[in-house]
Amino acid sequence: MKKIRVRFxxxxxxxxxxxxxxxxxxxxxLARKExxxxxxxxxxxxxxxxxxxxxxxxxxxxxxxxxxxEEGPDQGGAYGPYRQSERKERYREQVQMLxxxxxxxxxxxxxxxxxxxxxxxxAKGVHSPKYDAVTRQSMRNSxxxxxxEVEELVASGAPHVVRLLVDPGREVAFEDEIRGEVRFxxxxxxxxxLLKGDGMPTYHLANVVDDYxxxxxxxIRGEEWLSSTPHHVLLYEAFGWRAExxxxxxxxxxxxxxxxxxxxxxxxxxFGFPVFPMDWEAEDGTHYLGFREAxxxxxxxxxxxxxxxxxxGGEQEIFTMEELVEVFTxxxxxxxxxxxxxxxxxxxxQQHIMKCTVEELYEMVKDRVQSAYGVLDAPYVxxxxxxxxxxxxxxxxxxxxxxxxxTEDWAYEAKMIRKKWKEDxxxxxxxxxxxxxGLDPFEAPAIEAMVRDFIQENALSFGAIMPLLRIGLTGTxxxxxxxxxMEIIGRERSIQRLERALEAFPAIKAGxxxxx
RNA sequence: GGCCCGUUCGUCUAUCGGUUAGGACAUCGGGUUUUCAUCCCGGAAAGAGGGGUUCGAUUCCCCUACGGGCUACCA
Numbered sequence: 001m002k003k004i005r006v007r008f009x010x011x012x013x014x015x016x017x018x019x020x021x022x023x024x025x026x027x028x029x030l031a032r033k034e035x036x037x038x039x040x041x042x043x044x045x046x047x048x049x050x051x052x053x054x055x056x057x058x059x060x061x062x063x064x065x066x067x068x069x070e071e072g073p074d075q076g077g078a079y080g081p082y083r084q085s086e087r088k089e090r091y092r093e094q095v096q097m098l099x100x101x102x103x104x105x106x107x108x109x110x111x112x113x114x115x116x117x118x119x120x121x122x123a124k125g126v127h128s129p130k131y132d133a134v135t136r137q138s139m140r141n142s143x144x145x146x147x148x149e150v151e152e153l154v155a156s157g158a159p160h161v162v163r164l165l166v167d168p169g170r171e172v173a174f175e176d177e178i179r180g181e182v183r184f185x186x187x188x189x190x191x192x193x194l195l196k197g198d199g200m201p202t203y204h205l206a207n208v209v210d211d212y213x214x215x216x217x218x219x220i221r222g223e224e225w226l227s228s229t230p231h232h233v234l235l236y237e238a239f240g241w242r243a244e245x246x247x248x249x250x251x252x253x254x255x256x257x258x259x260x261x262x263x264x265x266x267x268x269x270x271f272g273f274p275v276f277p278m279d280w281e282a283e284d285g286t287h288y289l290g291f292r293e294a295x296x297x298x299x300x301x302x303x304x305x306x307x308x309x310x311x312x313g314g315e316q317e318i319f320t321m322e323e324l325v326e327v328f329t330x331x332x333x334x335x336x337x338x339x340x341x342x343x344x345x346x347x348x349x350q351q352h353i354m355k356c357t358v359e360e361l362y363e364m365v366k367d368r369v370q371s372a373y374g375v376l377d378a379p380y381v382x383x384x385x386x387x388x389x390x391x392x393x394x395x396x397x398x399x400x401x402x403x404x405x406x407t408e409d410w411a412y413e414a415k416m417i418r419k420k421w422k423e424d425x426x427x428x429x430x431x432x433x434x435x436x437x438g439l440d441p442f443e444a445p446a447i448e449a450m451v452r453d454f455i456q457e458n459a460l461s462f463g464a465i466m467p468l469l470r471i472g473l474t475g476t477x478x479x480x481x482x483x484x485x486m487e488i489i490g491r492e493r494s495i496q497r498l499e500r501a502l503e504a505f506p507a508i509k510a511g512x513x514x515x516x
Numbered sequence: 517g518g519c520c521c522g523u524u525c526g527u528c529u530a531u532c533g534g535u536u537a538g539g540a541c542a543u544c545g546g547g548u549u550u551u552c553a554u555c556c557c558g559g560a561a562a563g564a565g566g567g568g569u570u571c572g573a574u575u576c577c578c579c580u581a582c583g584g585g586c587u588a589c590c591a
Contacts, residue, residue: 009591010591011590011591013590013591043591045590045591046589046590046591048590049590049591107589111588111589114588114589127517127518128517128518128519128587130587159589160589161589163589176521179520179521179522182520182521183520184519184520185519188518188519188520188587189519190587193588193589195589196589197589198589200589202588202589202590202591203590203591207591222585223520223521223522223584223585223586224585224586224591225585225586225591226520226521226585226586227519227520227521227585227586227587228586229520230520250521252521252522252584253584253585255583255584257527260583260584261583261584261585262584262585307528307529307540308528309528309529310529311528311529311530311540313529313530313531314530314539315530315538315539315540317539317540317541334528334529335521335522335523336521336522336523336583336584337521337522337583337584337585338527338528338529339527339528340527341527341528341541341542343527343541343542344527344528344540344541344542346541347540347541347542348541350553350554354554388553389554390553390554390555391552391553391554392553393553401552416551451550462550463550465550466550466551467550467551469550470550470551471551476551476552477550477551477552478551478552478553479551479552479553480551480552480553481549481550481551482550482551483550
């Protein structure tokens, strides 16, 4: 069997959208699974929408996810260059070939003339007039103008485009891997522009020419391309490449979590979650939140995205990239669009955090700790990590929920103090503090045994002691195992905190009206 | 409007003619725990509608409805 070659072909018009990441992922997965080649091609043919930094962003995102292409602008390869703006000559040559074969023609109409044409035909009762077999005869192109006129216009440098000559009245059919056979009537197709007035190719031309020259075997792309695929098929035919035409697979779109339409870049801000891999500052100053900065693991985003519109059929949901490669089959891609579900993304992230080793998590969390507290004590942080793994959904939660391990600068949750601080409390807490003072070693099992004994000997309940102890030591009722926490905080700080609590709690109890 | 694609719990999905329609997220209830989280147990929750085909349709076909995409010298 022929070696598989797939490409991810984004336009550098802004940050890579999460839908684009999923397209890249499915391409990558197929390539890896079949031992094929994953290629990155930059489709920068629209000079008006070009955004500086977008290409770098795309590459960084791919690399963050671990989807590094084997061929691409940076990697090179036998079929380069991999940036369409650097391939202009090829497109021009290929278009010349089409022109000579009579499969394409030059059109000199201005946008205004085309708009006028559409209006005129609409007035005549044509539902959706387009530049096609019924209208092109009344336009200014190399089909209607005399050869000498055309020659003159071209020689004088008159701006014009090259259009594909679509013959009406026949059917174009192709097999889509996901949807089965799809048919279109060529009578519904317009004469697509192939070469723009500025000499740049359109997507349709560049895409087909490049896929052919780069020996692409499978085109896996978003569903928004399904409608233009018949044009692409026609182009392969016009070039005489029908036998080498790649297999098409059109992916369902990712939809907004609520409401209508596909997920757009504005939805992130609107719904309060990231829709981009990483942060991005737009030229107009708009800030777009990234999954990375929101505290997501790349493996979790990949896992989440893989399952939006695909699933391996079994009960397992948590997969590493390697495992996904193992089980991925394009046949299991779903046909219908999938709604973006942020809660599920958080769940995947939590699951992946739980699966991490301490070392892995340390690497992901150290910069956050460093910038929050200015110092970084690696062994100390690594002691804390296991305690937090199953109680944070994002990496960003690590710092705020471990504050009491790193600083004395935090407030008491007053509500519980008011509820639990009774007449006997000071005496008990003080006694407990004294026993702790003499405890050796100051380690979780010993602390736990001691506290249990203390409660039993004084005929107390856990509820009378533990909440006060926890609040006094950590300030909050939420948190990891208290005994282990005390071990990490250490005897000295624990004692100091209890002394501080002994002083502060009565006042908090008295000032009952203060909000928690 | 036209063309194309789609339609199973709120959401992501399994089912490839015969199932009590399964799982996951979210949600609700209970248990474990010093708290939170994790974990465990349990509940509620779905085949858009109408016609066919068939002994039998969620599954195959048609129609309608609804949703989505495209309809640019954007990709």
